[in-house]
Amino acid sequence: MKKFGISRQALVAAVFGAAAVGTLVLSPKIFSPEAGAQPIAIEAPGGAPLSFADLIERVEPAVVSVNVVSEREVGKLADMEQFFEQFRGMPGFDEFLQNRKQQEEDNPEPETQEARSLGSGFLISKDGYVVTNNHVVENATEIKVTLKDGRELDAELVGTDPQTDLAVLRIKEKGTYPYVRFGNSHDLRKGDWVIALGNPFGLGGTATAGILSADGRDIGAGPYTDFLQIDASINRGNSGGPSFDLNGNVVGVNTAIFSPTGGSVGIGFAIPAELANEVTQAIIKDGRVSRGWLGVAIQDLTADMAEAQGLKDNEGAIIADVTNGSPAEKGGLERGDIILSVN
Template sequence: MKTTGKSRTLKMSLAMALLGSAAVGGLILSPVGSKIADAKPIVVQAPVGAPLSFADLIEKVNPAVVTVQVTTEIEAPEQYGELFERFRNIPGFDDFMDRQGRGEGEEGESEEDEGPAPREGRSLGSGFFISDTGYIVTNNHVVENASEVTITLSNGDELEAEIIGLDELTDLAVLKVKEGGKYPYVEFELGAPPRVGDWVVAVGNPFGLGGTATAGIVSAISREMNGSNYSNYIQVDASINRGNSGGPTFDLYGKVIGVNTAIYSPSGGSVGIGFAIESTVAKEITDILIKDGKVTRGWLGVSIQSMTVEMAESQGLKNEKGALVADVQVGSPAEKGGIERGDVILSVNGLAVKDSRELTRLVGGLIAESKNEFKLIRDGKEKTVSVTVGVRPSDVDSAFNRGGSESEGEKEDEVAPEGALVHGLTVKPLSKPEFELFGLKENENGVLVLDLNRNSAFAEAGIAKGDALLEAQGTTLKSADDLASVIKNAKKEGKKNILVAVRKGRATIFLPVEIEDLK
């Protein structure tokens, strides 16, 4: 239908009227909008486990946390003595040295001939009471060289303390205040272990600022650090800095879940990666230190390594659980008890061994001179041996420096045979001088790696020129033919890897070598 100009005008008028009504309606509805604006602020209920404040917790535990002040004697470097010699004839130098605390002998005689006197050093750490009688836990590295230890309480009181016991391997120490009395103390959490994501609070003395509290979460558990096999570490992101060492990390119930011991920091300050010694380990060690003053650990006399998937496959094992014996010290409890190189230890007194760290902790917890049952796998068969463990030496590394033969006269008459090539590896039988070099016994065998293809499977496994190969798949290696035969048989059995005992210097390590592509 055709629309006339009059009708168009009428429609536009109606549209404008409707728009006007809408605008009026908006003005009429505005009081509703003002009611929304007057509504109460939005409040979101905090999730379970997220405290609105840590104040109550910190207020209760803070009196049990102390500042540890340590005084040490630092020997003056020898080069300073040479420096002093140059200035001795300068007028007034002796008087100057006396004013600096060089001291005088009897009847006023100078002791300058004895060289520079030790200087006094001071350092700070943290600690916490674990009993009302005044026992305090801190780090070994905080107090190990202390000549004097002073404890500062949260109220500012200073008390003298004595060192009860130290344990370097777990970096734990126990102190005791000399003044009697009842002291506020906290307890270790020995029940449910912390979980990743749990809230934690650290209290301590960072940079000398005593009574400092920081909060965060558990970032990871069962961390390894610095090659230590005697502790499990909890990683936390609560700020831990220098001076926090030895202080406690608490859960929300005021129980100590860890003893702060180290940080990861390229700059020296907190970057949110701190480590605390797990509470069950700390409790066990501190109890021993209070009782005996030191920790005496059991000792097998073996070097061990954790199993890998490739190692387990080469040995026909279902999983990589257990610890592989890489070497056995001559005359050690392990050798006397029948443990051999290549054994895979599965349990100790019925307690399963997950890896090498687990075995180290289990053996370290055994009573020296006690007899214990070790379940192991040898040549694919389970076997149990009884071993009387010894006392762990203070220097385990030197204990493994096994001596060889002293027959010096026979070295000159011996001519080393040329090497033979096998799968990109050039080897020759070990000679007597080389047995001495590697610290091997006279009745042992092996082949020396003279050269190898850097792209070979052996090089990729970590074998290098100058290493000695002692055995492969449990077979003693006396020549290149022995190695070739082992590889051939392993391929027939459908194995992807062979396990080779490699002597590097005076240490033995097992390395899995992939043989699928070896021609």
């Protein structure tokens, strides 16, 4: 599971900011409603489940644990100098360093060692195609998936797309497997329930529940993904697992967490279902994802820009630059053009 840290300065600012808000005294006069105005109130939603057990029971057979053996390069001496500093002065340590340095000079080829990692995935077809994260199976030499019934089956890598951190596997053993389908994350609203299933810390068959906290999140993990933010608990090992809506449709592929501690703090990120579906189908068909190139740099269209152009609203994007010789230049696009839709 990928993590995103937070600086000490940001934490201090957040703590003092919260403290400042906490000590602020609000005047009732300032916040009193205008004459005749009514406070916002709604009826409690009906039909919400008292338990997610039926949903989980139906979809869980399609969720798998992914066990990976990979070859990873052993750290060079130069990369470990900061770690070794704490052992300076210990008897025999300088001799150890000298011997290690000599070994690296005698064997310039990088040394590798076997590594094992865990992740999650889910079946999307009856013939055994499995979706997971690219970072779960990266550099894999052996992949096995464990089904709900306890069977551990060999799987082969069909293809990956590092730019969206998605990968597709296929179970080698022929058979008919339970599978789930992708839904549409656009049908979710902030506050809707989501259920995450996966293999956190090797504890397969784990389910957690939460809500869609936000959508359209940019976490700096590539140019193609606006992540869903969910507060259902996801941890190391949940990577590649599904998040479901209450109809049992996959609405996201759990991929990353934001965590100052290394564990879940209620801020997780999932790849939206519609993007995951498009990418995985391309991988199944061609073994890879091919992307077109337009050759423009764009930026958000602000309200001031829209007003200057005589537009009613600021929907769309403005072209900030056009690459020489690009398809965009050949097609007649120019700097300052405003893109309202894409065919």
